[in-house]
Amino acid sequence: MNKLNAYPEVLAVKDIKQILRIGTHQTYSLVKSEEFKKFMVPCTNLYSKKGLILWLQGKI
Known part of the structure; x- marks a missing residue:
């Protein structure tokens, strides 16, 4: 995984x-x-980096 x-x-x-x-x-x-929809920024095609980190850690 990249930094x-x-x-x-x-x-x-x-x-x-x-x-x-x-x-x-x-x-x-x-x-x-x-x-992933849980950490999508509303009305965009962008996603929260914090949400991705939590997902990677298995917390979402």
């Missing part, structure tokens, strides 16, 4: 793809899941 400190607090899909080192199809499937 998360280098990324902004709000992540685009391409950022999540780079962080997780997964393909485009896998990334879009993941961000459309109910788990």
Whole structure:
């Protein structure tokens, strides 16, 4: 996993793809899941970095 400190607090899909080192199809499937919708910034296609960290730690 790439260093998360280098990324902004709000992540685009391409950022999540780079962080997780997964393909485009896998990334879009993941961000459309109910788990990821919990930390999506309303009315955007952006996601909270804090939410991603919590998800990676298994807390979401």
